[in-house]
Amino acid sequence: MSRFAYCGVLAFIVVGSVWLEVGMRTRVVARWRRFLLAVTPVVATMVVWDVYAISRGHWSFSPTQTLGALLPGRLPVEELLFFVVVPFAAVLTLEGVRSVTGWTVGDEPVVEAGERGDA
């Protein structure tokens, strides 16, 4: 069972954050195309970093605590999923805080200063 250790951490991150979509109406899942556009260049960059770090021996992964499925560059499949799951949880958190506080994030429609757009 220990080979599911990394998968377990990924599952915890998903379960710990995806409820915000319902509870806080974060609407990140509903806007999945926007999320994919945002995360794709980040995944690409992080994979390059990761493969370089693996090749230089900066870090390595426990063969007994991962599935053992390696992508090109000896990248464990869990690591690729990590680069999608963690940003997903982060965007859910950002939208969750917006939902609770009403604080602006910067993508709201622009209204003239002084105009009561929310009245």
Next chain:
Amino acid sequence: MTYTQIGLAGVIGTVLLDLVVLRTCLLRRRVFWAAYAIVVFFQLLTNGVLTGLRIVRYADSAIIGTSTPTFLGSGRIAWAPVEDLMFGFTLVVSTMALWVWWGRRGVQATPSAGPPRPPFLALRRWFDSHAAGGSRPPGPEGSAPRRKGDGQAA
């Protein structure tokens, strides 16, 4: 390059991405810092498992600390190398900035987030009446529209 050096480059690149390239300026918004505080808490928790159980192992030569996981000290925080905080910052903040940037460009800007569903709606109600300075009437509306010049002094 070492992990420390790449990590610093990642942080600098991400700050420039947010403030200069995309001009999303999330780093100047309180909504970001509140969200990031939550993210870092869970990063320390989950990454503590990944590093403490040695699911991920690090080379002495690549990090400030050593390859032996320590809860605190010798270049480690909650078992993980401090460099992981730079790695996480790069991963999380660049995605958040791109998320806002695409929304600003009109890609699925709506449906916007909020309000929370009951029972969490009580959090929003509490916030509207206590923490928001009373400028916004409490109610089930979504997020407030952005005003010109808004966010700089958030």
